[in-house]
Amino acid sequence: MGLMGFPVEHSLSPVMHNAAIAVSDLQYIYIPYSVLPDDIGPAIRSLIPLGIVGVNLTIPHKERVLPFLDEISLEASAIGAVNTVVNRHGMLTGHNTDGxxxxxxxxxxxxxxxxxxxxxxxxxxxxxxxxxxxxxxxxxxxxxxxxxxxxxxxxxxxxxxxxxxxxxxxxxxxxxxxxxxxxxxxxxxxxxxxxxxxxxxxxxxxxxxxxxxxxxxxxxxxxxxxxxxxxxxxxxxxxxxxGLPMLVHQGAESFRIWTGCEPSISEMYHAVRSANFAIK
Ligand SMILES: NC(=O)c1ccc[n+]([C@@H]2O[C@H](COP(=O)([O-])OP(=O)(O)OC[C@H]3O[C@@H](n4cnc5c(N)ncnc54)[C@H](OP(=O)(O)O)[C@@H]3O)[C@@H](O)[C@H]2O)c1
CATH class of the missing domain: 3.40.50.720 (NAD(P)-binding Rossmann-like Domain)
Known part of the structure; x- marks a missing residue:
């Protein structure tokens, strides 16, 4: 799983998701991908041949990604922005977990x-x-x-x-x-x-x-x-x-969408709190 954005270097999502994965029985890794604005179409479709279960999207892709998806959830389509894409058997569905x-x-x-x-x-x-x-x-x-x-x-x-x-x-x-x-x-x-x-x-x-x-x-x-x-x-x-509670809970919802499993909210909090202090 991962994150596509530009820039992505300062995101807390990798540390937060990898902390949840580490205490689960799941064999995943969460990787940040720096994707230029015009490359989001081929980048998002590449989830299918690469076997990536899903990604988060951040600036500048949340709206640009819409035409490249097979389905969009009701909430994401009402808001007009997608922050989570899941790849289910080659079908890409966009969600928005910020709400x-x-x-x-x-x-x-x-x-x-x-x-x-x-x-x-x-x-x-x-x-x-x-x-x-x-x-x-x-x-x-x-x-x-x-x-x-x-x-x-x-x-x-x-x-x-x-x-x-x-x-x-x-x-x-x-x-x-x-x-x-x-x-x-x-x-x-x-x-x-x-x-x-x-x-x-x-x-x-x-x-x-x-x-x-x-x-x-x-x-x-x-x-x-x-x-x-x-x-x-x-x-x-x-x-x-x-903003930390919203960050953790939107991430937890993406995690549920990708894996069907409940992540450890306390591990996610611990990871983002430690990293948030470290980046200052
Ligand atoms: N906690 C979380 O989980 C979470 C999730 C998403 C975002 N965020 C945070 O929310 C903030 C906004 O993110 P976004 O994705 O919505 O960004 P965005 O789409 O770029 O929107 C930025 C907003 O800030 C306003 N703004 C920027 N500079 C301003 C200034 N000097 N004076 C007054 N208004 C100003 C903009 O007004 P104009 O329309 O006039 O430009 C716009 O309304 C960021 O700090 C981001 O880190 C947190």
Missing amino acids: VGFRNALIEFDYQVSGKHAIVLGAGGAARSIVYVLAAECASVTVVNRSPERARELVETIHRVLPGAVLNWLSFEDVDKLREALIRSEVVVNTTSVGMYPHVDVDAPINLEIISSDSLVIDLIYNPVETRLLREARLRGAKTMN
Whole structure:
């Protein structure tokens, strides 16, 4: 099994999956493959002659891979992006496990989003899965993005598959509306790359001055372990979660899809925590 991306050198997925394999009875190895953007078609079809059980996909392949697959799961097709491909008897099926990873991270945290108002910062690849999950359960979801067109497009896409969901979109410049949405929201999820290593000292994407201490603030970033946004949220008394639980749980779901076996979540956590400290 493996990972196709460009670049792939800094990914924690190989260490995480190889740790799960090492404590299982399975005879697999997980290898990172650096695949140039235009090579994803032949690279993904090569799983069949090479006998590779499946791969994860990361930037820039999650959307580009779609035309080269034989089947796409409902969730991946709703989101328009694939992060997991399984090769079953020469048939390539695309899945997206980011949503399951996010849901399972919330379950592990023992947090219910149902009926709550949520804000999602960012409208890129990761935001699509998060908005899809939240839109199905929350009372409302507001997507805030630097490029408002991208937020609008994301809201319209999710609305087509979940017509009953209450979805809004804003730009970071809509200061008054953003403030109103923040006062109302109990869940804030940062899916932008703002604050990611090595740019750890840049301002948080939003000012949390008015956030309630009952809120949950999630940052999908895991390097650093606590972004400026999470630190400010914690200092205001809010509950916080970084990106490691989602990383582990999306990986665990890919592992189940490829092998039919339950991976050791604790080994996966141990591996990514050790490697995440090591790469700083
Ligand atoms: N924990 C996990 O399992 C997991 C999974 C996936 C991703 N992630 C993390 O999530 C983050 C986003 O990944 P992605 O795949 O969604 O990337 P992406 O598709 O490139 O999207 C990046 C998002 O960040 C916004 N952004 C970038 N720089 C910004 C800035 N200076 N100010 C305001 N907004 C800015 C972009 O806004 P524009 O649209 O305006 O450019 C866009 O909304 C990364 O940090 C990634 O590591 C974590």
